[in-house]
Amino acid sequence: MPRLKCGVKTCVFYRERHCTRENIVVKGSTALAEEETKCQSFSREVPDNRDDRYKMEIGSIGEINYHMPVYCEAVNCKFNTHRVCRAKEIKIDGSRALHSDQTFCSSFAIK
Ligand code: SF4
């Protein structure tokens, strides 16, 4: 699973250039360039902590996860194998994003 860095400071999961989630989902099934991908896990709001999904997704609240599974639909990326990212390291970007559409995987590389 990749080492993940993130530059999306507006995301509630962001901390010190990294992500605190247990995993992320990247979208972009027809993407041919990095701008056409997005981090679907981006959120501006803390999820409802009564929700079981919250505990599954977040794990240790606030702690950076340096490596995590990245489930990615960008099948045109050379690092994508069966919708899982096999890159050693990736970077999610979109520093002023207010919506997941304004984020992207800057490590996308066409097959
Ligand atoms: S934009 Fe994605 S990778 Fe970055 S902190 Fe948010 S959920 Fe994590």
Ligand code: SF4
């Ligand atoms: S590097 Fe490629 S396979 Fe990995 S998350 Fe980014 S777009 Fe998906």
